[in-house]
Amino acid sequence: MRAGIKGIAWLGLAAWATIGTALAAEVNLYTTREPGLIKPLLDAYTARTGTTVNTVFVEKGLAERVAAEGARGKADVLMTVDIGNLIELVDRDLAQAVRSPTLEAAIPATLRDADGRWFALSMRARVAYAAKDLKDQKGLTYESLADPSWKGGLCLRSGQHPYNTALVAHYLVRHGAEATETWLKGLKANLARKPAGGDRDVARDILADTCKIGLANSYYVGLMRSGKGGPEQKTWGDGIGVLLPTFLGGGTHVNVSGAVVAKTAPNRDEAVKLLEYLVSNEAQGLYAQGNYEYPVKAGAPVDPLLADLGPLTIDTTPLVEIARNRKAASLLLDKVGFDN
C-alpha cells in the first residue's frame, strides 16, 4: 500500500517534470533574442537534423535564471545580444569552454573568446539615419555628432539602452573618460527631443522634420525598407538616408549577437552542434536575409539592402574592452544627465 502511494507520487512528479519534453534528440535554448528572429533558423535546423529545439525567450535576467537553476537546470545554449551580456555570462561562470574546429574556422578570432566560452553569431552596426536633404555627409564621424552645427538636429533613443551604452563604452575605450564626457554633453546639447522611443523612431522623427540625423542599428534599415514591418515603415525606411559613421581614424561601431554553451548543459554535444549549424552558410544566410544582420562568417553573403549601405569597416577595438567599459559608460550617461 505504502509502496503503491509512493509509486503514484513518483509517477506524478516524473510526469510533471517531463511535460513538454520529447524523446528524440533535443537541445534547450534560453534566449534573449525575440522568437520571431530566431524561429526560422531553428525550424531549418530541426528540418535538417530532426533535433527538437526547446526554447524560452527570457528578455531580462537570463543570467540570474540560469544561475538559480544551477546544476540541475535544463539550459544547453544561452543566446543573447550585446557583447556586455555575453561577457557577463562568462564572468558569472555560466558558460563552458568549447573546442570546435568548425566554430573556430567560421568565426574570426576577434568575434569569439580565445578559450571558446562565447561566440558571436551575427553583427549589427550603429549607423546614422539622416534626412535626405542633408548635403553630402561622407566621412561622418561619431565624434562630429557633438558639433554645435547639429544643434536641435539630433534624435536618439535612451542613452541607457544597451545599444547606446555600448557605443559610449566604445568611445570611452578610444578617447578616455574626459573626452567622452565632453562628447556626451555635446550630443545632449544637440538633441531635438528627449531620448525616447526605439531606433525606428529616429527615422520617423526625421521624416517629421523633428530632427536631421540620429543613430540606430543597421538591421532596422532592412526591416523597414523590405516592407516586412508593413507599408508605413517602408515609407520611413525609404524616406531617410543611411550613413556608416566611423570613429575618427577608426571604423564603425559594431555590436554582436552571440551564444555560449551553458556550463551545466545536459545536452552538451547537441548544444555544440546547434552552434556549429548557426555559423554554417545556410544559417548565416538566414541571419542576413531574414534579419538583415551582418554575418560573422567571412564570405557569407550580405543582404542587398545592407550591401547598399556601402562597405562596412569595423573598428578594431576589441569587443571585450567595450564590454568592460559598459558600467563606466552607464554611470557617465547618468552624470551628464543624458536622458533627463
Added chain:
Amino acid sequence: MTGAATALDAEDGTLPRAAGRTARVPLRTLAWTLGALALAVLVLSPIASLVLAAAQGDGTLWPHLLAHVLPQAVAETGLLLAGVGVLVVVLGTGAAWLVSAYAFPGRRWLEAALLLPMAVPTYIVAYAYLDLLHPIGPVQTALREALGYARPRDFVLPELRSLPGCILLLGFVLYPYVYLPTRALFLMQAANLIEAGRMLGRTPSSVFLRVALPLARPAIALGASLALMEALNDIGAAEFLGVRTLTVQVYATWVNRSDLAGAAQIALVMLVAVLALVAVERRARRGRGFSGTAQRPRDLARRRLRGWRAASALALGLVPVAIGFLIPASYLLRAAIARITRVGWPASILPEIGQTVLYAGLATALAAGLGFLVAAGPRLLPGRLGPGLLRLTGLGYALPGAILAIGLLAPLAWADMALSEALTRLFGSAPALIGLGTGGALVIAYLIRFLAVATGTCEAGLARIPESLPDAGRMLGRGPAATLARVQWPLARPAVLSGALLVFVDCVKELPATLLLRPLNVETLATHLYGEAARGTYEDGTVAALLIVLVGLVPVLVLMRLGTRREAATARP
C-alpha cells in the same frame, strides 16, 4: 459579548461550554496564525532574497545616485504619481457616480465599457498613441491638410513623449482601478445616506461632495493606491515615452551595469517609501467608521435623465472609454486585420490562449480565496501578531514585477534543492526541477504579486458589512469561522468577485515575471505580444494584444451579468 453568548446557550437548554471553548479557541487561533505565517513567508521570500542581494552591494552606488540620478528621478516620479493620482481619482470616481446616481439610455452598457481600458497593457497603448499622434501619423497629417499647412515643421501638436503625455496616458488606462471599487461602494452601501441627503433638499452636487465622496473614501483610496502602484512599477510605457522614473533607474542599474545589488537597494528603498505612504493614508482614515447599516444592501434610486441631459451624460461617460480603450483598440484592430490579411493568423495563438487562461485562472482562484481570508483575518485572529503577518502579504504588489521575479528565483531554487534532497532520501533519486522553470513558478509569482489586489478589494467589501451582522452571528452561537462562511462571505461575494476580476486581468497582462519564469516552449499572449514589440514589429503582435483584451473582457462581462442579476433581485419588493 461572551456573556451574551453564554446566556443564549443556557436559554437554549444546553449547558454553558465556557470551559471547552477556552481550550479550543487558542488551538483554532494557533492554526489560523500558522496559516498566516506560511502565507507571509511565501510572500516575503522574494523580498528577503532581494534584501540579501542588496546586502551584497557595497553602497558605493549611492553617492552617484544622490548626485546624478535621484534628484531628477524622484521629482519625475513624484510628478508622475501626483498627476496620475489626480486623474484616476477624478475619472474613476466621476464615472462611478455617473453610472450609479443617474439613469439614462445606454447606462448599463456604459457601466461595463468603463472597465475596458484596464484590459490593454499600458505600453501597447503608448505604442498605439505614438503611431496615431506622431507628427507624420494620421491625426496630425489630417489636421495639417485641413488647416492648409504643408510641412510637419509648420504645425506640430505637443509632444506625446513627455511627462504630461505619460500622465494622461496612464491616467486614462488606470482609472478603472478606482472606478470598480467606488462603483461597488455607491451601489451597495451608500444608497440610504445619499437618498437621505437628497430628501433633505441637498443639491445633487452637494450630495456628491458632502455625502457620497466622503463615504467612498476607502474605496477611492484603495483604487488609487492600486493604480499608483501600477504607474510606479510601469516600465514599458514610461521608458518608451522618455520618462525617467525610479523604476526605469532600477532597470538601468540592473541591466546596464549588471548591478543587481544596486538595483535591489533602490527597489527596496522605494518599497519603504511606498509603505510609508500607505501607512499615512491608513492612519488618516483610522477611527472613522465606514460601515453601513444592517439593512439589505440595495441599489441607489437613480435620478432619471432625459433629452440632452441624458445624451450628455452618456457622452461624458464615453470620454474615458474612448481615450482609454476605443481609440487605441480600434487602431490595434486595424493593424491586426492588416496583419492577418498579409501573413495570416499566427499559428501558435491557440495554445497561447490556453496557457494564458490556465496560469492566470489558477493564480486568480488562489488569490481570490486567500485574499478573502487575509481580509477577514483580523476578525479571526485576536492579538496583533496574526493581523500584522497578514498585512505583510500585500508587499508583492509594491515592487516592480521584474525585480520581484528576480527575487523569487533564489527561494524557488532553495525549495527545489530541499525537495530534491527529501525525494532522494525517500526514493533514491529525484526528478528535474519542480519549482524553477515550471508553470508552478508562474502561478506562485502571480499570487505573490497580485494578492494585494484581491485582499484590498475584499477588505473594502468587508468594511461595508455592518458590525452588527457578524455580531449577531456570533451571538447565535456560531464560531468566527462559521460566521465568516455564513455571514461575511455571502455579503462580500461581489467584492471578492471584483477583486478576482482585477487579479485575472492583471495576470493575463503580466509580463516581466512571465518572461523570466515560464517553462521551455511556453508562450502566453503577453509574451507573444512582447516578443514582437521588442523587435520593433509590434503590429505583428496585435492579434495577441486584441486577444489579451478579449480574454480580459470575458470576466468583465461575467461580473457585469452577476451585478445585473443582483440588481434585478434587489429591485423586487
